[in-house]
Amino acid sequence: MDFPWPIRIGETLRRRQIHEMLGGQQQQGISTPRGNPNILIFTDPKKGRRYGYDLHEGLRADGM
Secondary structure (H helix, E strand, O other), X not given: OOOOOOOOOOOOOOHHHHHHHHOOOOOOOEEOOOOXXXXXXXXXXXXXXXXXXXXXXXXXXXOO
8 A cells, every 4th residue: 555655855844643644543652644654753852762762762873
């Protein structure tokens, strides 16, 4: 199934705007929009630091 992606690379949106376009759960870090093959992952490195997420999130040395 081919699903057109409505968000441009580098575009900045609020989570609410993304959910208006794609649907999905509006809370928690992972959202699975109904009728859409994509899985959305949301993170905030500043808030995640207190849970140890800063050790696993962000760009790696190779830029990935």
